[in-house]
Amino acid sequence: MRTSMLKSIIRRTSISGTSRRRFTSGSAPERKVAVLGAAGGIGQPLSLLMKLNPLVSRLALYDIAGTPGVAADVSHINTRSEVAGFAGEEQLGQALEGADIVIIPAGVPRKPGMTRDDLFNINAGIVKSLCTAIAKYCPRALVNMISNPVNSTVPIAAEVFKKAGTYDEKRLFGVTTLDVVRAKTFYAGKARVNVAEVNVPVVGGHAGITILPLFSQATPTANLSDEEIEALTKRTQDGGTEVVEAKAGKGSATLSMAYAGAIFADACLKGLNGVPDVVECSFVQSNVTELPFFASKVRLGENGVEEVLGLGQLTDYEKKGLEALKPELLSSIEKGIKFANAN
Numbered sequence: 001m002r003t004s005m006l007k008s009i010i011r012r013t014s015i016s017g018t019s020r021r022r023f024t025s026g027s028a029p030e031r032k033v034a035v036l037g038a039a040g041g042i043g044q045p046l047s048l049l050m051k052l053n054p055l056v057s058r059l060a061l062y063d064i065a066g067t068p069g070v071a072a073d074v075s076h077i078n079t080r081s082e083v084a085g086f087a088g089e090e091q092l093g094q095a096l097e098g099a100d101i102v103i104i105p106a107g108v109p110r111k112p113g114m115t116r117d118d119l120f121n122i123n124a125g126i127v128k129s130l131c132t133a134i135a136k137y138c139p140r141a142l143v144n145m146i147s148n149p150v151n152s153t154v155p156i157a158a159e160v161f162k163k164a165g166t167y168d169e170k171r172l173f174g175v176t177t178l179d180v181v182r183a184k185t186f187y188a189g190k191a192r193v194n195v196a197e198v199n200v201p202v203v204g205g206h207a208g209i210t211i212l213p214l215f216s217q218a219t220p221t222a223n224l225s226d227e228e229i230e231a232l233t234k235r236t237q238d239g240g241t242e243v244v245e246a247k248a249g250k251g252s253a254t255l256s257m258a259y260a261g262a263i264f265a266d267a268c269l270k271g272l273n274g275v276p277d278v279v280e281c282s283f284v285q286s287n288v289t290e291l292p293f294f295a296s297k298v299r300l301g302e303n304g305v306e307e308v309l310g311l312g313q314l315t316d317y318e319k320k321g322l323e324a325l326k327p328e329l330l331s332s333i334e335k336g337i338k339f340a341n342a343n
């Protein structure tokens with residue numbers, strides 16, 4: 001066998017029950033990423049960004065329609081991953097088979113005047129059927145849930161996986177990275193610091209007051225007044241609505257969400273590949289508060305969630321925000337669980 005062929009042979013080693021794949025050449029391991037809802041407003045730019053990620057070796061683009069065109073387009077980009085498009089339910093299994101990460105931006109977006117919860121009736125069913133297929137075809141994949149309302153769709157996914165006997169709380173993530181992206185941008189503008197250096201944890205959930213940015217822990221530090229912190233908090237909580245209103249009926253955040261989704265998926269890939277100290281905020285099963293799911297900083301590793309990190313020191317303003325968000329977040333979580341068990 002030629003050396004070049006030998007170099008591309010993949011060695012599989014079993015580590016604590018999971019299969020870790022490596023190229024013998026020392027390049028990045030093979031990783032398949034599936035995007036469900038890939039022809040949509042988020043799905044298309046997210047597929048582009050995942051095609052640009054050198055950690056991805058196979059990219060499966062699935063939607064109910066339109067994916068052959070998106071896949072053909074993206075596949076011409078001269079980066080590592082092989083791209084395939086899958087359209088319609090009969091091709092969903094093929095799209096999912098062998099996936100290490102499944103990103104889900106499938107479902108309807110808001111129009112002005114709607115809350116994320118108004119999307120529940122349509123998106124809950126979509127998420128439930130996609131997660132049923134994930135349980136069947138790639139039960140070990142890390143699931144990055146973007147579809148709203150995230151506060152309910154993540155609990156729905158958990159119940160579907162529990163019923164299928166495949167639930168692993170370390171592998172299910174609600175993507176709240178856009179809240180962090182916004183908090184960083186707004187903070188940098190107000191504090192007049194380099195946005196590239198800014199870090200701000202955002203905890204709680206992903207809707208209105210359940211989004212709780214912890215500006216007291218923002219770095220680099222800045223001497224902002226209570227009024228400024230309050231205004232930044234409100235703008236972060238209303239960031240989605242700001243975009244929905246500006247788009248005036250043409251959907252919600254797509255480009256910034258694709259960016260945020262690509263950052264989170266990249267963090268998951270790095271964790272899977274054994275890169276140390278990869279930390280992102282995410283809405284996960286949690287013991288940080290009395291709520292069963294909660295967004296906070298999470299350390300990512302070879303099995304998904306390595307450690308759910310605590311909230312750190314909170315100011316009185318943040319403590320008040322935390323107590324205020326709990327009833328709404330709990331009710332959205334319970335609504336998701338109830339739906340999954342009734343349908």
Ligand SMILES: NC(=O)c1ccc[n+]([C@@H]2O[C@H](COP(=O)([O-])OP(=O)(O)OC[C@H]3O[C@@H](n4cnc5c(N)ncnc54)[C@H](O)[C@@H]3O)[C@@H](O)[C@H]2O)c1
Pocket residue numbers: 036037038039040041042043062063064065105106107108109110119123126130145146147148149150175176177178179206251252253254257
């Ligand atoms: N988590 C977040 O921070 C965040 C941010 C922005 C948007 N969102 C949510 O993401 C979702 C998608 O938003 P969008 O702007 O891309 O909407 P969109 O309507 O532009 O795209 C959604 C895509 O999902 C597809 N789809 C519908 N049913 C499907 C199914 N059963 N299987 C596969 N694909 C299916 C549609 O065909 C469409 O291509 C919405 O629910 C939105 O609220 C979440």
Ligand SMILES: O=C(O)C[C@H](O)C(=O)O
Pocket residue numbers: 109110116148178239240241243244252253
């Ligand atoms: O606001 C929305 O409906 C979409 C998304 O959740 C966002 O935060 O932009």
